[in-house]
Amino acid sequence: MKRLLALAFCLCSGAVMAQAGQDLPQIVPRIDAPAETQQAPGNAEILVMFHLPAPHFRADHYGSNNYREDAGRAARQRIAAAVAQDYKLELMEDWAMPALNVDCYRMRLPAGQGAATLLDVLSRDSRVEWAQVIQDFVAQAGSDPLYRTQPAAGAWHLDEVRKAATGRKVTVAVVDSGIESNHPDLAGQVTVEENFVDGQKYVPELHGTAVAGVIAARAGNGVGIEGVAPDARLMALRACWQSGSATRCNSFTLAKAMNYALSNGAQVINLSLSGPQDRLLLQLVEAAQARGIRVVGAVDPARADGGFPANTPGVFAVASDGAAPHAGLHPLLAPGRDIPTTLPGGRWGVVSGSSYAAAHVSGMLALLDELKPQLSAARLREGIVPGDASAVLTGIDLCATILRLTGKCTCACPTSSNSRFVRSP
Structure with missing residues (x-):
């Protein structure tokens, strides 16, 4: 060798x-992320999923190539904004995932607040499909x-x-x-x-x-x-x-x-x-x-x-x-x-x-x-x-x-x- x-x-x-x-x-503690994604000290981030209608229920043929502009996005944004306001969360960004029929929103918790209790409350909110913390991963690294x-x-x-x-x-x-x-x-x-x-x-x-x-x-x-x-x-x-x-x-x-x-x-x-x-x-x-x-x-x-x-x-x-x-x-x-x-x-x-x-x-x-x-x-x-x-x-x-x-x-x-x-x- x-x-x-x-x-x-x-x-x-x-x-x-x-x-x-x-x-x-x-997955490791959330550190060394790019500047725009790195959390402020004491702030946790979560992902909150909202229901996305199945393709055969979407008259606009919404899909993976036009996920940012489907007819229902504005309505889901309003729901997400209301959830964020109710729980004092900062709404960061969203990304629709037609493969799972969900719209995924990244939200930031107030400084010093833990995620566990909030996730339990969100799991019982009828507007939310589910919510979870953002976890980090690390790579394993002829002629x-x-x-x-x-x-x-x-x-x-x-x-x-x-x-x-x-x-x-x-x-x-x-x-x-x-x-x-x-x-x-x-x-x-x-x-x-x-x-x-x-x-x-x-x-x-x-x-x-x-x-x-x-x-x-x-x-x-x-x-x-x-x-x-x-x-x-x-x-x-x-x-x-x-x-x-x-x-x-x-x-x-x-x-x-x-x-x-x-x-x-x-x-x-x-x-x-x-x-x-x-x-x-x-x-x-x-x-x-x-x-x-x-x-x-x-x-x-x-x-x-x-x-x-x-x-x-x-x-x-x-x-x-x-x-x-x-x-x-x-x-x-x-x-x-x-x-x-x-x-x-x-x-x-x-x-x-x-x-x-x-x-x-x-x-x-x-x-x-x-x-x-x-x-x-x-x-x-x-x-x-x-x-x-x-x-x-x-x-x-x-x-x-x-x-x-x-x-x-x-x-x-x-x-x-x-x-x-x-x-x-």
């Missing part, structure tokens, strides 16, 4: 090493020169797998910090950039750019690395921001990005982040699953339950290979140590953490979605074949998984006389 790292840095001038253990967005240093290149036999699938026509939503879409290895891979962080313009950042490279860096362009699914297309949904060595997000920014992904055709949603249970985000995850969207979550090694959303039923929970087991959680294991990938400034570097293990699985799901788009998430999860721990770095045998789920023989085929596998021609 030392030789691989040395080669990576020799081939990529200006490469930097991302800090291991600092890569997974998690191309670095391809042979990528752990998945050999363990997952990507050269052979790509003869059958490259993630073509599959859209992966990367809900993360900003992605450098004009990076030499990402140019043309990002179909849309949206910024959901209040008070900041869209900027390229380390975590999002690194995750994007693992999933869909260009193949065969003669530079850098190759993504697991190089023909997949990325939604760059900036819901997190870089703060020193950490990457932070919160309930509101993540919910806005998730709502966008649900409403705009994402087939896989990569959530390389972690934190406590969150009602709004949980409902969005469940809405995605109900639509057949694959949701991938990074396991937080610091949390006994793996953290949210990885601990949510139906989510493809992913831990880095070699990670310690979590009680009651059986995550997929994927490459997450010493991973060469894309970094801002047109650079490449080596990163570690379950964020990047999750990105590998998002790329894998893009390959499987290209081959077998109608498979349920449960069938996909059941069909993933564990690797031979003595022979490979990862916990997934991708070749055998593709054969089991799609019937396509990519790099290994069973012989007619026994169950042994032989290399395909």
Whole structure:
């Protein structure tokens, strides 16, 4: 491995090493937010949800692309303003979420007032669907020169797998910090950039750019690395921001990005982040699953339950290979140590953490979605074949998984006389 790292840095001038253990967005006390979202000392913020009529009851065809101007918005604003006045709250902003049929308002409590009692009162107010605190998350953190240093290149036999699938026509939503879409290895891979962080313009950042490279860096362009699914297309949904060595997000920014992904055709949603249970985000995850969207979550090694959303039923929970087991959680294991990938400034570097293990699985799901788009998430999860721990770095045998789920023989085929596998021609 030392030789691989040395080669990576020799081939990529200006490469930097991302800090291991600092890569997974998690929920933490609300600090280091952008200036416009940072709370004043002693002030708590909450999210208050109001009912939004279902689409077939909306004569104006209100939807995700015109959510700010539907006919009922003024009426909901009046209700929200009345609720804010009744409870002495400061009304900050709103964001409609048609995926859940709610309009979400961010409100600030008076200085020194705790949220617990107020939330209990709001839960009994007939005007309110529900209310919750805003919680913060932190990121967990071939022909191309670095391809042979990528752990998945050999363990997952990507050269052979790509003869059958490259993630073509599959859209992966990367809900993360900003992605450098004009990076030499990402140019043309990002179909849309949206910024959901209040008070900041869209900027390229380390975590999002690194995750994007693992999933869909260009193949065969003669530079850098190759993504697991190089023909997949990325939604760059900036819901997190870089703060020193950490990457932070919160309930509101993540919910806005998730709502966008649900409403705009994402087939896989990569959530390389972690934190406590969150009602709004949980409902969005469940809405995605109900639509057949694959949701991938990074396991937080610091949390006994793996953290949210990885601990949510139906989510493809992913831990880095070699990670310690979590009680009651059986995550997929994927490459997450010493991973060469894309970094801002047109650079490449080596990163570690379950964020990047999750990105590998998002790329894998893009390959499987290209081959077998109608498979349920449960069938996909059941069909993933564990690797031979003595022979490979990862916990997934991708070749055998593709054969089991799609019937396509990519790099290994069973012989007619026994169950042994032989290399395909």
